[in-house]
Amino acid sequence: MPDPRTSGTGRTGRALAGRAFAHRLFWPLAALGALLVVNVIATPTFFNVRIQDGHLFGSLVDIVRNGAPVLLVAIGMTLVIATRGIDLSVGAVAAIAGAVACVYIVKSPASGAAGTAIVAITTALAVCVALGLWNGFLVSVIGIQPIIATLVLMVAGRGIAMLVTGGQITTVNNDTFAALASGYLLTLPVAALIALGVFAATQVVVRRTALGMLIESVGINPEASRLAGVRSRTIIWTVYVFAALCAGTAGLIIAANTHSVNANSLGLWIELDAILAVVIGGTSLAGGRFSLAGSLVGAMLIATLTRTIPNIGIPAEANYLFKALVVVMVCLLQSPKARAVLQRRGERPAGPPSPSSREEAVA
Amino acid sequence: MSQAEVTPPRPVVEMRDVSITFGTVRALDQVSLRLLPGEVHALMGENGAGKSTLIKALTGVYTIDSGQVDVDGVETQFATPAAAQHAGISTVYQEVNLVPNLTVAENMLLGREPRRLGRILRREMNRRAADSLQALGIDVDPTSELGSHPIAVQQLVAIARAVDTDARVLILDEPTSSLDADEVARLFEVMRRLREEDTAIVFVSHFLDQVFEIADRMTILRNGRVVGERMVAETTQLELVQLMIGRDLQALERIDHAAQEVAEAEETGEAAAQRLPVLSAVGLGRKGSLEATDLTLYAGEVVGIAGLLGSGRTELARLLFGADAADTGDLSIEGSSRRRLRSPRHAIDRNLAFCSEDRKAEGVFEELSVADNMLLGLQASRGWLRPIPPATRATLVAEFMTALDIRPADPSLPMRSLSGGNQQKVLLARWLITEPDVLLLDEPTRGIDIGAKTQIQQLVVDLAEKGMSVVFISAELEEVLRLSHRLVVLKDRRKIAERPNVDISVNDVLEIITGEPGGLAEKERVDA
Numbered sequence: 001m002p003d004p005r006t007s008g009t010g011r012t013g014r015a016l017a018g019r020a021f022a023h024r025l026f027w028p029l030a031a032l033g034a035l036l037v038v039n040v041i042a043t044p045t046f047f048n049v050r051i052q053d054g055h056l057f058g059s060l061v062d063i064v065r066n067g068a069p070v071l072l073v074a075i076g077m078t079l080v081i082a083t084r085g086i087d088l089s090v091g092a093v094a095a096i097a098g099a100v101a102c103v104y105i106v107k108s109p110a111s112g113a114a115g116t117a118i119v120a121i122t123t124a125l126a127v128c129v130a131l132g133l134w135n136g137f138l139v140s141v142i143g144i145q146p147i148i149a150t151l152v153l154m155v156a157g158r159g160i161a162m163l164v165t166g167g168q169i170t171t172v173n174n175d176t177f178a179a180l181a182s183g184y185l186l187t188l189p190v191a192a193l194i195a196l197g198v199f200a201a202t203q204v205v206v207r208r209t210a211l212g213m214l215i216e217s218v219g220i221n222p223e224a225s226r227l228a229g230v231r232s233r234t235i236i237w238t239v240y241v242f243a244a245l246c247a248g249t250a251g252l253i254i255a256a257n258t259h260s261v262n263a264n265s266l267g268l269w270i271e272l273d274a275i276l277a278v279v280i281g282g283t284s285l286a287g288g289r290f291s292l293a294g295s296l297v298g299a300m301l302i303a304t305l306t307r308t309i310p311n312i313g314i315p316a317e318a319n320y321l322f323k324a325l326v327v328v329m330v331c332l333l334q335s336p337k338a339r340a341v342l343q344r345r346g347e348r349p350a351g352p353p354s355p356s357s358r359e360e361a362v363a
Numbered sequence: 364m365s366q367a368e369v370t371p372p373r374p375v376v377e378m379r380d381v382s383i384t385f386g387t388v389r390a391l392d393q394v395s396l397r398l399l400p401g402e403v404h405a406l407m408g409e410n411g412a413g414k415s416t417l418i419k420a421l422t423g424v425y426t427i428d429s430g431q432v433d434v435d436g437v438e439t440q441f442a443t444p445a446a447a448q449h450a451g452i453s454t455v456y457q458e459v460n461l462v463p464n465l466t467v468a469e470n471m472l473l474g475r476e477p478r479r480l481g482r483i484l485r486r487e488m489n490r491r492a493a494d495s496l497q498a499l500g501i502d503v504d505p506t507s508e509l510g511s512h513p514i515a516v517q518q519l520v521a522i523a524r525a526v527d528t529d530a531r532v533l534i535l536d537e538p539t540s541s542l543d544a545d546e547v548a549r550l551f552e553v554m555r556r557l558r559e560e561d562t563a564i565v566f567v568s569h570f571l572d573q574v575f576e577i578a579d580r581m582t583i584l585r586n587g588r589v590v591g592e593r594m595v596a597e598t599t600q601l602e603l604v605q606l607m608i609g610r611d612l613q614a615l616e617r618i619d620h621a622a623q624e625v626a627e628a629e630e631t632g633e634a635a636a637q638r639l640p641v642l643s644a645v646g647l648g649r650k651g652s653l654e655a656t657d658l659t660l661y662a663g664e665v666v667g668i669a670g671l672l673g674s675g676r677t678e679l680a681r682l683l684f685g686a687d688a689a690d691t692g693d694l695s696i697e698g699s700s701r702r703r704l705r706s707p708r709h710a711i712d713r714n715l716a717f718c719s720e721d722r723k724a725e726g727v728f729e730e731l732s733v734a735d736n737m738l739l740g741l742q743a744s745r746g747w748l749r750p751i752p753p754a755t756r757a758t759l760v761a762e763f764m765t766a767l768d769i770r771p772a773d774p775s776l777p778m779r780s781l782s783g784g785n786q787q788k789v790l791l792a793r794w795l796i797t798e799p800d801v802l803l804l805d806e807p808t809r810g811i812d813i814g815a816k817t818q819i820q821q822l823v824v825d826l827a828e829k830g831m832s833v834v835f836i837s838a839e840l841e842e843v844l845r846l847s848h849r850l851v852v853l854k855d856r857r858k859i860a861e862r863p864n865v866d867i868s869v870n871d872v873l874e875i876i877t878g879e880p881g882g883l884a885e886k887e888r889v890d891a
Contacts, residue, residue, distance in 0.1 A: 229711040
């Protein structure tokens, strides 16, 4: 969703640059660009994309494909966060979806058939709707704080997934199901198409209907929304169900990618990556205004980062540390306060801090 | 009050030719202000006149573009509000900026608690807080939780905190807007004490009576310029208002006549026969907020609710709207079989509308655009699946921006950038767009400037003429009397009187409320 103020035409280049600079997606995009440049320097062929057997291959394609689950979860998470909520249960929901689908396929007499895969996927998503209803019920009807309400399912959900799989790593052999992750359609990976399709559909629904405005109103001022007659309960319920559906889809893609489900590890910590993607994209955790496009950039940034670490030869042990450093840097660049400090430093590099600011720092 | 000194004392603060520009807007244009020790100095002007900007320029929130600020005769430029406070200039804002779930003492000494070895000396802290409160004659237990006290007391605590930092200049921005008469009297008591101790007090208020009661001198601003500096004793209210708004007050007089005529017609029983009840409440009540109350609303009539803060006037509106659920009584609304409202949604579906007294917390969405704020009520009724078509949106927004004279006239601006008066008009527009039969207005003119206030009052008159039923609640009795056809008086969470508004004066209402003739208010009125 482009900011209308930045899409103005006919202004001087400097004004445009200034506006681009102030745009909330500028820094995440810059960071994404910088990471890509780093990769190209390390591996000059990084940008190469070739067609093989009618499929697109290359690092960039991999990034989009591998980033699909986080992107999906981040889309749902964006709407939840916009209502002042948070959904910690998405990882567990992903595991349950994967478990339900895989177990269904394994137990089915025709475990390789396309029909089986479709029913399995549908069943898994139906279960996700139920899980989302549960989260929404706790938050909007019972009034439990979202972080606690979804913590219930975050913990219990893994248990449910374990029960479904009987504690075993369940392996499936179904080409239709596997195609969710490794299939190609019109030269593009199916996983990426699903994620981008959900992104586009959500964007359209949210901005073409009044859903986006009502979600924001609930997030900005719940009491004023109630008095204005907004059916907050329905809105909140809707976003939690949607988040669970997104998480379930992500879980199916992850399971399809490995042809198996491990209830303990599928989608583990994906909620954190998703929240990170949302925050990097400029949606405030305090709720209110949200940006799906921002979450898209955030998710791609995280996927690129994951790819960058081995590509530029950072040892596996330093993996998390490096990731954390980049994320902190992006967040700092985005913070107006931090930027103001940096700018001031830039203008007066030699001068000592003024007495008043020192006083303030002491006080 | 104000002695005409032969040799005026040196000003504590002197601002000379201060200008501030935001973008292309000249917010302050060569403004000068002198604050003398031991005076209450009223800063007057409509919203947007530059009062807040001037305060912020003085206290280091904004940097001035040109001009000079002298404190004790020394040129000074505060870089931060903290620096200003350090130099003895303290500000108490309209919204109390304290921590409700800490104790009174903790709030007063927040950030400068007495410590030994890093441990906070609680007893010492409570003693010091008690001393400062006592010095100002504020009777509050320092160990009690701040949030347990009414806003008025919290405000006094905020002042005590400000004064406790050895303030020589105390700036009070709209301190009385949520206080009732008794509480205002207490505040003024505290202000008088501080004045005797040679504190310079800047008093910003929309209540002219209060300004004339407490202030010694005033500086009047309009459109970022000083249009006058006057001794209060030598100025009339009319003169002041003319300076503030730069035009005459005929509009207000017209409103007076309109309401009076309708009320008189009612008195003679002319209109009564053909009136249609649109809403009637029988025994409507809620434990701890309002005793069982009967009230019938008719189409085309303004019912004024008078009563002090805490009398149940807000509670009544909230019960009628279903914002709080009633636990006794029935509510019958024309064309509806439901006997209770359980939520605002139900009320809106039955063509009720309610503007809350707390604009900020219960009305506006600061980050959303003016247009979104305006259309939210209608959109909420349509549900998210049926967005208002863009063309309809544009027409509705344009129509109400013009009809209510909302400024700046750009509906894409975020709501936060509008002044209080204009925000209030947007909220009114939100409800008018839903075309309600009953409009409940709780303090719609609080804290907004005279121009906007007059416009809103005029609007109420017009809406009633078109057949809407309006409930008008205000702490300003003059305003209630000016607008309403029928008057309902509440006291101590109970309805104590209801009568047609014919020949009722403010004093009559006060008599009804206090149960005694005249009362304190009358004496003050005679003085003025």
